[in-house]
Amino acid sequence: MDYQHGTGHGVGHFLGVHEGPMGIYHSHSTKFKTGMVVTNEPGYYEPGKFGIRIENLLLVCEKDGFNWFENLTLCPYDKNLIDFDLVTKDDIKFINAYHQRVWETLSPRLEGDEVSLTWLKQATSPI
Numbered sequence: 001m002d003y004q005h006g007t008g009h010g011v012g013h014f015l016g017v018h019e020g021p022m023g024i025y026h027s028h029s030t031k032f033k034t035g036m037v038v039t040n041e042p043g044y045y046e047p048g049k050f051g052i053r054i055e056n057l058l059l060v061c062e063k064d065g066f067n068w069f070e071n072l073t074l075c076p077y078d079k080n081l082i083d084f085d086l087v088t089k090d091d092i093k094f095i096n097a098y099h100q101r102v103w104e105t106l107s108p109r110l111e112g113d114e115v116s117l118t119w120l121k122q123a124t125s126p127i
Helices: 089-110 114-123
Strands: 008-010 019-024 037-040 043-046 050-053 056-063 066-071
Touching: 037 066, 089 114
Parallel strands: none
Antiparallel strands: 008 019, 008 037, 037 056, 043 050, 056 066
């Protein structure tokens, strides 16, 4: 789907937000290099009605000559906003793995805060 805006941009090169040298959109041709931070912000907009966008930060990593992204953002996806008629089994595996990482990383930092731990456990529970 061509939703008429970029899907990502660089972050933090000169302490700004929308920065190059790379980006994810039609007119950008700069290659990703290890260590770059880029946003991943797919979105959908209904003109005059609403818009929704996820904006996670990704670190560009390299292994065996191939670039891949490590998700730096650790915030659960709101499962109430997922249309399960549109997701694949692979999408669900990805979301569950991401939520497991969120739980494993954040839950130790919330020890002693039972309200937050309960919320995080529910928010990151498998689909």
